Amino acid sequence: MPIGNTLGLPRGARAERLAPFVLVAPAVLIIVALRLWPLVLGVNFSFTGDGERNGTPVGLDNYAELLADPLFRTALGNVGLLVLLLPVAVAIPGLLATFIYLRVPGHRFFRSVYFFPAVLSPVIVGAIFNLMLGYDGPLNTALALIGLGPIDWLGDPGLAKFTVVGVHVWATFGMALVVFLAGYSTLDAALLDAAKIDGASLPRIIWHVIIPGLSRTIQFVVVTTMIGMLTSMFGLLYIMTSGGPEGSTYLPEFYVWMQQGQMNRPALASAASTVLFLIMLVVGVAQVALLRRAGSED
Structure with missing residues (x-):
């Protein structure tokens, strides 16, 4: 019921209707103040100049400069590589969670070992x-x-x-493993038992029972893993390669840091950040749409 229509209700009923909005309001205000508003300011700042043109509107000049920069094009190419490697990064914790759920020998020990890298600092890793x-x-x-x-x-x-991405997957898949194990708690065990009674092999059980049953969990892990790859690899890149050799390990996140912290080009860094945000938005929406479509076909 719309908020305006609650005025004709009794006082207790009105309070009950408005309670969810009141409870959510602080979180929404925090998100707007600390996330959305800085994002709007950053996008606006990306259309201004650096150096002598500081604060002067320059239109799309920063974006044209990004597309002409070989390092940024390399960073975009590496984003494409991450998208291609994403199924591997999701399948590894998914399979390990499956083995733990099926209680393979030593599953309690492996549960602890698999999560251990997630508590280590990227610098240490x-x-x-x-x-x-x-x-x-x-x-x-x-x-x-x-x-x-x-x-x-x-x-x-x-x-x-590939080395840096592999290390990142090893260091972070513990969190995805926990999410998958939480998803398994919602899986109907009767379906697994029925599949076992029918003599289905483990690959068939995974493909026809587990994956459809965990479709929402898989969607969540896919999106969060992709966001983590695009926004949480700075520590590893800085320690392991510093963007080298020959700029081959550049990602947009590292490029933003270089332009902002080393080159003193905050407007260009804002433009790169905007491009990174658009990439995450497009890739995330596309992945969720594909997964939903695949789930509906099953």
Whole structure:
């Protein structure tokens, strides 16, 4: 019922109708004040100039400069790579949660071990893997024992981006694992039992029972994982590669920091932030739409 129509109700009924709006209002005000309003200011600032043109309207000049910058185009290309690798980043915690839910031997121990990386700082994770993946590090030493040559995990432009993304997935999939386990608590166990009685194999159970039953959970994990990849990899990038080698590991988030903190180009950084926001919005909406469509077809 609209708020205006509550005026004709008894006082108690009016209070009951308005209670949800009153309870939600503080959270909405906080979001508007700390999220939406700064976003509007940032978008507006992206149409102004830097340096001698500071504060002067420049139209789309900053966006044209972004598209002409090879580093920013590389960052956008890496965003495409993240989108392609997203199913892997979601499938890993999903499969591990499935094994834990099905109570494979040692599932209690693995539940603790899998979540442990999520409590580590990205700086610590980056420092640990810098030591492990160094050219003379333990991993290459182990590979040499089986006759494989040393691999430049962080120095090869074609390999470094995959290395950093892999480390990020390892460091963050614990939270997605917890979300999947929470989703399993809403799954109808009778369906699993019926599938087992019918002799369905584990892949068939996962595809025909678990995935449709966890469709909303999967949607949530897909969107939050994608946002995390685009906005939470700065610490790892800074410690492991600093955007190198040859700018191959640049992401829009790192590009924004470089323009704002190193180049003193806040307006250009605001334009890059706006592009990053639009990318997250478009990718998130597209992913949810695809997942809903796939769920409806099942």
